[in-house]
Amino acid sequence: MRAFAIALFSVVALAVPAFAQEEAMPPLDHEKWSFDGPFGTFDRGALQRGFEVYSEVCSNCHSLKLMSYRDLGGPGGLGYSDDEVKAIAAQKEVTDGPNDQGEMFQRPARPSDHFVPPFPNDQANRAAHNGALPPDLSLIVKAREGGSDYIYGILTGYKPPPPGLKMPDTMQYNMHFPGHQIAMPPPLSDDVVSFADGTKATTAQEAHDVVTFLTWASEPRMEERKKTGVKVVFFLLVMTGVLYAAKRKIWADVH
Amino acid sequence: MAALQSQSKIVRWIDHRLPIFTFMQHELHEYPTPKNLTYWWNYGSLAALMLMIMIATGIFLAMEYTPNVNLAFDSVERIMRDVNYGWLIRYIHMNGASFFFIVTYIHIFRGLYYGSYKEPRELLWILGVVILLCMMATAFMGYVLPWGQMSFWGATVITNLFSAIPLVGNEVVTWLWGGFSVDNPTLNRFYALHYLLPFVILGVVGLHIMALHTHGSNNPLGIDRKGPQDSIPFHPYYTIKDMFGVGVFLTIFAIFVFWFPNLLGDPANYIRANPLQTPPEIVPEWYFLPFYAMLRSVPDILFIKAKLAGVLAMFGSIFMLFILPWLDTSPVRSARFRPIYKWVFWLLVIDVLVLGYVGAHRPEGLYVVMGRIATLYYFFHFLILFPLLGIFERPLPLPTSISAAVTKGKP
Numbered sequence: 001m002r003a004f005a006i007a008l009f010s011v012v013a014l015a016v017p018a019f020a021q022e023e024a025m026p027p028l029d030h031e032k033w034s035f036d037g038p039f040g041t042f043d044r045g046a047l048q049r050g051f052e053v054y055s056e057v058c059s060n061c062h063s064l065k066l067m068s069y070r071d072l073g074g075p076g077g078l079g080y081s082d083d084e085v086k087a088i089a090a091q092k093e094v095t096d097g098p099n100d101q102g103e104m105f106q107r108p109a110r111p112s113d114h115f116v117p118p119f120p121n122d123q124a125n126r127a128a129h130n131g132a133l134p135p136d137l138s139l140i141v142k143a144r145e146g147g148s149d150y151i152y153g154i155l156t157g158y159k160p161p162p163p164g165l166k167m168p169d170t171m172q173y174n175m176h177f178p179g180h181q182i183a184m185p186p187p188l189s190d191d192v193v194s195f196a197d198g199t200k201a202t203t204a205q206e207a208h209d210v211v212t213f214l215t216w217a218s219e220p221r222m223e224e225r226k227k228t229g230v231k232v233v234f235f236l237l238v239m240t241g242v243l244y245a246a247k248r249k250i251w252a253d254v255h
Numbered sequence: 256m257a258a259l260q261s262q263s264k265i266v267r268w269i270d271h272r273l274p275i276f277t278f279m280q281h282e283l284h285e286y287p288t289p290k291n292l293t294y295w296w297n298y299g300s301l302a303a304l305m306l307m308i309m310i311a312t313g314i315f316l317a318m319e320y321t322p323n324v325n326l327a328f329d330s331v332e333r334i335m336r337d338v339n340y341g342w343l344i345r346y347i348h349m350n351g352a353s354f355f356f357i358v359t360y361i362h363i364f365r366g367l368y369y370g371s372y373k374e375p376r377e378l379l380w381i382l383g384v385v386i387l388l389c390m391m392a393t394a395f396m397g398y399v400l401p402w403g404q405m406s407f408w409g410a411t412v413i414t415n416l417f418s419a420i421p422l423v424g425n426e427v428v429t430w431l432w433g434g435f436s437v438d439n440p441t442l443n444r445f446y447a448l449h450y451l452l453p454f455v456i457l458g459v460v461g462l463h464i465m466a467l468h469t470h471g472s473n474n475p476l477g478i479d480r481k482g483p484q485d486s487i488p489f490h491p492y493y494t495i496k497d498m499f500g501v502g503v504f505l506t507i508f509a510i511f512v513f514w515f516p517n518l519l520g521d522p523a524n525y526i527r528a529n530p531l532q533t534p535p536e537i538v539p540e541w542y543f544l545p546f547y548a549m550l551r552s553v554p555d556i557l558f559i560k561a562k563l564a565g566v567l568a569m570f571g572s573i574f575m576l577f578i579l580p581w582l583d584t585s586p587v588r589s590a591r592f593r594p595i596y597k598w599v600f601w602l603l604v605i606d607v608l609v610l611g612y613v614g615a616h617r618p619e620g621l622y623v624v625m626g627r628i629a630t631l632y633y634f635f636h637f638l639i640l641f642p643l644l645g646i647f648e649r650p651l652p653l654p655t656s657i658s659a660a661v662t663k664g665k666p
């Protein structure tokens with residue numbers, strides 16, 4: 001039974017990917033990410049630069065509702081100090097209340113507030129973008145097949161449309177977007193931001209950094225997860241080894 | 256039951272009034288087990304372990320989860336982001352469902368290969384199929400809880416199947432939903448049932464084990480134990496072997512939980528449910544794919560509409576397992592001594608894998624043809640091959656006893 005099982009599963013493993021290549025999409029390039037691999041962590045420089053790109057560019061259209069400003073600091077954050085986080089939050093205004101007069105009021109955001117969205121609601125956001133809704137980016141990396149590579153592909157995948165293709169003015173040609181017509185104008189170009197750490201802001205660099213930031217935003221606990229995993233698997237391997245030895249010993253007298 | 260010999264006064268005091276120690280002694284220590292069980296016999300204890308893990312993690316999730324269409328998605332993300340080790344609990348629960356099914360499916364195919372469903376284990380087998388059905392219901396409703404796009408649309412597609420019931424179909428669907436679409440009442444009742452069903456499973460597992468311990472485990476030779484030389488006590492031999500299996504299994508499970516937690520899931524379930532936007536493709540979790548393929552493969556048959564026929568095929572496929580003890584007419588249990596069934600068994604495995612593969616694709620072109628052939632084969636296998644094989648196959652001679660076969664080396 002065992003030999004057959006192994007043979008069968010190797011055939012399946014070989015056959016399935018061969019079948020699966022069918023969609024008419026160019027393959028995604030595999031970027032080198034600091035967070036790849038079993039020990040991967042987020043490059044703090046890339047995270048902070050990515051946050052700059054998000055704040056200066058993407059946040060004009062895209063919300064990031066699941067994140068709070070406090071997530072930017074502390075362990076597992078972007079490496080900002082508490083004061084820096086307070087200052088970042090304070091740049092935004094939020095509605096609070098009601099106060100003891102029964103009135104709502106505006107106040108500067110605090111670290112405990114969620115990221116302030118660019119529009120009060122989806123309808124307003126759509127209305128500003130010819131009916132297309134820029135999705136919330138909190139989970140975007142986990143919510144797309146291809147993850148980080150896909151988002152990078154979208155941000156760098158703008159091309160002149162192939163000759164003969166008629167597109168509405170509100171649409172752009174993007175080789176990685178399903179259907180190739182995307183309502184988002186190319187958000188990035190060289191020097192669309194100037195990085196605080198002096199890194200040269202090429203389109204590729206901006207895309208790389210903002211994708212690193214969005215990957216972190218999709219799962220801020222990823223570093224903790226991998227670190228815990230190393231310990232757990234190490235423990236399990238040792239435990240399994242001991243159990244195997246015990247099993248051999250106990251079974252030694254069975255014929 | 257013999258009175259317990261224990262050094263401890265307390266143990267004897269308790270046992271005299273509540274014989275749990277005698278019971279454990281009897282069911283674990285004295286419980287005679289065939290000495291030739293292979294690692295294919297580890298999957299039962301692994302399934303029990305998975306059930307425990309699912310209940311334990313589920314209870315902690317339930318403390319933080321909010322079953323409301325406006326809050327459910329965010330409450331799950333709060334678990335992932337803000338609750339201490341919430342990400343761990345949720346990833347264990349999420350991948351645990353997949354691993355529970357992997358283990359259970361292997362456990363079932365083990366039973367199919369070695370004829371573990373045959374006399375006197377028919378009820379044991381049937382209880383197992385009941386557990387499978389309950390697991391499916393539990394997993395289906397659990398997947399709805401995070402209220403992502405696949406949660407919502409999966410629930411919509413599957414509950415809509417009941418509209419295929421003649422005459423009262425639509426009323427039944429409205430009743431299931433608690434409204435006119437999948438909505439808050441649906442989420443609430445699914446949550447209540449998702450919490451309840453694992454405990455029903457726990458009860459049926461108890462019966463399953465009771466039935467098991469009545470005649471003991473089957474074994475790779477499929478012949479009965481003839482005497483003490485054929486058996487060893489469950490403890491310590493199989494407790495340690497099961498624990499070693501648990502170690503290997505947990506290591507693989509941990510690799511998924513810590514490094515590939517979303518590999519087995521659909522990315523679309525990280526998009527909040529949106530009743531106004533149908534996703535390009537609605538696919539269930541991988542463990543339902545073979546059934547989903549059958550559902551979508553069957554065409555109109557005479558006066559039965561394709562939808563109803565598909566539903567019948569899907570439930571029929573499980574029903575085949577229920578009546579299998581009477582479909583298989585061969586008196587020999589183990590495929591080792593069944594020269595034809597030994598090969599035919601693998602055809603069924605391949606058939607189910609093909610169905611799973613088809614289920615992951617839109618029912619177009621080649622996939623429709625493959626799906627129909629594979630569905631047809633599935634029923635052919637159960638309804639025609641099983642009965643006929645028992646009549647026409649010439650089994651090999653069986654060894655006289657387990658110990659005779661074991662000391663002689665593998666047959």
Ligand code: HEM
Pocket residue numbers: 306309310311312313314315316317320331345348349352355390393394395397398399400401449450452453454456524
């Ligand atoms: C037979 C055992 C069980 C199975 C197969 C199962 C399966 C599932 C599945 C597939 C999900 C969706 C996971 C996701 O994609 O997020 C889920 C979610 C959930 N389950 Fe279970 N479950 C089981 C037992 C339990 C128990 C006993 C409880 C409560 C006591 C529970 C509570 C929850 C809660 C609160 C959620 C929503 C949170 C989330 O989606 O992560 N489960 N379950």
